[in-house]
Amino acid sequence: MTRLKIGIISTCGIFTLITLLLFSVSCLAQDIATKVDEYINAQTKLGAFSGSVLIAQGGKVLLSKGYGMANLELGVPNTPQTKFRLGSVTKQFTAMAIMQLQERGLLDVNNPITKYIPDYPNGEKITIRHLLTHTSGIPNLTDFPDFLETMMLPSPVEKTIERFKNKPLEFEPGEKFSYSNSGYILLGYLIEKISGKSYEDFLSENIFQPLNMVNSGYDHSSTILKNRASGYSLGTDGIINAGYIDMSLPLGGGSLYSTVEELYLWDRALYTEELVSKTIMDKIFTPFLEEYAYGWNVSELYKHKRISHSGGINGFSSNISRYPDDDLCIVVLSNYEHSVIGKIAKDLAAIAFGEEYELPQERQVAEIDYRICDAYIGQYQLDTNFVIGITREGDHLLGQGPGQPKFELFPESETKFFLKIIDAQITFIKNDKGEIRELILHQNGKDHPAKKIE
Numbered sequence: 001m002t003r004l005k006i007g008i009i010s011t012c013g014i015f016t017l018i019t020l021l022l023f024s025v026s027c028l029a030q031d032i033a034t035k036v037d038e039y040i041n042a043q044t045k046l047g048a049f050s051g052s053v054l055i056a057q058g059g060k061v062l063l064s065k066g067y068g069m070a071n072l073e074l075g076v077p078n079t080p081q082t083k084f085r086l087g088s089v090t091k092q093f094t095a096m097a098i099m100q101l102q103e104r105g106l107l108d109v110n111n112p113i114t115k116y117i118p119d120y121p122n123g124e125k126i127t128i129r130h131l132l133t134h135t136s137g138i139p140n141l142t143d144f145p146d147f148l149e150t151m152m153l154p155s156p157v158e159k160t161i162e163r164f165k166n167k168p169l170e171f172e173p174g175e176k177f178s179y180s181n182s183g184y185i186l187l188g189y190l191i192e193k194i195s196g197k198s199y200e201d202f203l204s205e206n207i208f209q210p211l212n213m214v215n216s217g218y219d220h221s222s223t224i225l226k227n228r229a230s231g232y233s234l235g236t237d238g239i240i241n242a243g244y245i246d247m248s249l250p251l252g253g254g255s256l257y258s259t260v261e262e263l264y265l266w267d268r269a270l271y272t273e274e275l276v277s278k279t280i281m282d283k284i285f286t287p288f289l290e291e292y293a294y295g296w297n298v299s300e301l302y303k304h305k306r307i308s309h310s311g312g313i314n315g316f317s318s319n320i321s322r323y324p325d326d327d328l329c330i331v332v333l334s335n336y337e338h339s340v341i342g343k344i345a346k347d348l349a350a351i352a353f354g355e356e357y358e359l360p361q362e363r364q365v366a367e368i369d370y371r372i373c374d375a376y377i378g379q380y381q382l383d384t385n386f387v388i389g390i391t392r393e394g395d396h397l398l399g400q401g402p403g404q405p406k407f408e409l410f411p412e413s414e415t416k417f418f419l420k421i422i423d424a425q426i427t428f429i430k431n432d433k434g435e436i437r438e439l440i441l442h443q444n445g446k447d448h449p450a451k452k453i454e
Contacts, residue, residue, distance in 0.1 A: 033063040035351045042360040043344060044068050047239070048423070050232070051334030052078050054260035055348060058327050059268075064261060070229040070335065072239065080261050083228045084333040085219050087254045087311025089263075089318045091184050093203055094252035095132055095295030097191050099280050100206055106194050116190055122169055128190065130173045131183040132295065133288040137169035140180040143385060148403045151245045151314075157189045160249060177290035181253040184295075188252025199251055211269050216258035219247050228257065229335040231315015234422070236405045242315025242337060254313050260331040263320055267329040270322070301346065302353045304328075310342050317341040321349060328352055340423040342444060363418055366411045370395045375436045376428050380450035382441065388426075388450055390439075399426065 036055055043049035050068025054061065066078030101107045107116070109132065114123035122137075130136040141147065141164050164182045171178070188199045195202045200218035208216050219225070221244075231242040247255055258266075269275060276284075285307055287298040296307050301323075308321040319341045321330045330348050332341055350357040373392045380388045389400045390409075397417060398406040409417035409426060418425045424443040428436050441448040 029057070029060065029062050032057075032352055036063050036348055037065065039347060039351065039357070039359060040065075040067050040344075043339075046360050046362060047420075048336075048360065049334055049339050049344065050078060050336045051084065051229075051332065051339065052080055052082055052260045053333075053348070054080065054264055054329070054331040055352065056264055056267075056329045057352065061264070064264075068335075070227070072230070072232065078229065078335070079227075081215065081227050081259055082333075082335075083215060083225060083257045083259055084318060084335060085231065085254075085313050085316040086256045086258055086318050086333075087313035087316055088181075089258075089309050089311040089320055090250070090252065090254045090256040091311075092295035092309055092320075093207060093256060094184055094187050094191070094199075095284060096207060096275060097199075097203055098128065098132065098187055099276055099284055099294065101191065101194055103276050103280050107190070113186070113190070116193055117186075121165055122173075126173045128187070129288075131187050131190075133292055134177050134179050134183060135174050135289055136180060136183050137171045137173050137175070137178070138180050138182045138186070139164055139167050139170055140178070141182045141185065145385075148243075151249060152243070154246050155249045157185065157192070157248075157251055160185055160251070161189060177288075177292060181250065184253035185251050188255075191252065199255075203256075207275060210274060211265050213258065213262045213265055216256065216262045218255050219257040221247055225257070227259075229316075231313075231335050231337065233315060233336075234338045234405065234407070236407075239336075245314045250313065254311060258333075260333055263331045263333075264329055267320070267322055267331075271324070271327075301349055302355050304349075304353060306349075308345070310345075312337060312341075319345040321345045323349070326353075338422050340444070343423060363410070363412065363420070366413055368411045368414050370397065372414055373397045376439075378436075378452050379454045380439050381453045382448055382450040387453070388439070388441065 032055065036053065040049060040053055044067045052066045054064045056062060064080040066080060066082055068078055070076045070078045070082045102109055107128065109128040111127060112124045113120055113126050113128060117123060126136045191199050191202055204217060232239050233242040284294045285296060285298055287293045291297050291299045296309055299306050304323050305325050306321055306323055308319065311318040315335060315337050317334045317337055317339045319332045330345055332345050334341060347357045370392065376390050376397065377392055378390055380390065382388055386402060391398045397409045399409050400406045407419050410420060411417055415428045416425060424441065427440045427442065429438040429440060431437050437452045439450050441450060
């Protein structure tokens, strides 16, 4: 009888413990969702974000929600079902398609690309693996001086390749890492040549349909696409419609659209062998140079392994961050191209892991005598292709990058200025003579010095 009582008490204790644990987990999940919602609402209120967010852990969606407007003119709000252009998040799908072809014996990533494109200059030195890992040395098309002038023109892939194929390599293939959209355009072309199908059809039949990703695909501007968000940029006076880009141009480098919920379907599939074997999946996630694998960055954040990629294309910015050891997935899609998407994804990870983060707040503008800003006027060389112009119009200090509108710089002190919507700051540096000969652009957690050239 005594033993029976002990057994009953012990069983009840176990049930109580399990109940408490489940309650604790539920409370933690709710706490994460509440903090994420608070954080994104703060970004939205500042005009720094519009889009959709999903965070999931352990196979359970903690939050899936839209913020801001999918279409400002019509007053249509973003939802978890809103479709966004992915920009360079496309690259992971291109890499998967390439590795599916490898698993089927139709290509080998270690082969030179001349095996598939016989007339490609230096193609005997460039392997498919070089293209996948941004180590080919092929110049990046989107850095070309005429890119902004030509991006709105239809460009069949053969015509696009002609724009960069005869340019000198920037370095010997495999020697170093240099991000190149050109390489992923070539990969899209290889998928078409080797499979005998269009890039769009191959991905649809081999990735999207098997995963039931019915709201993902190749984004054609002419197609009537239900729930597609409009893309927005920053103009001199605030939000404007983004500049047009013909979607034939980016192909394997940035042509796709999806939703936060369908990118979560994608995340779940990457834990399985539904698309490729585990051996192939391991190769996809093995980094080469600069922590870059096949269409993914593989790094560490808050001492947790992170597999991620960001994207940006006219009017849109995106990020998917996977923490496989924690079964955590964070997807952030925005129809503001100026959204600081990488910082947002990092801060959401901080919330999930209980790390420190700061709620976005409107910064205070200091009162200064704008006549001192005359010393800041000039051109500042950030790198070979990027010059920042600083001008003054009355009590307004303005900054402007190449191909960008002017942005007002608001004073935090006499030498420190910030942008209100973009998370960026500029500090003007005095030399020993008290002259302004340099500025430092603080953006995305990095300092970028720029020397005054005129």
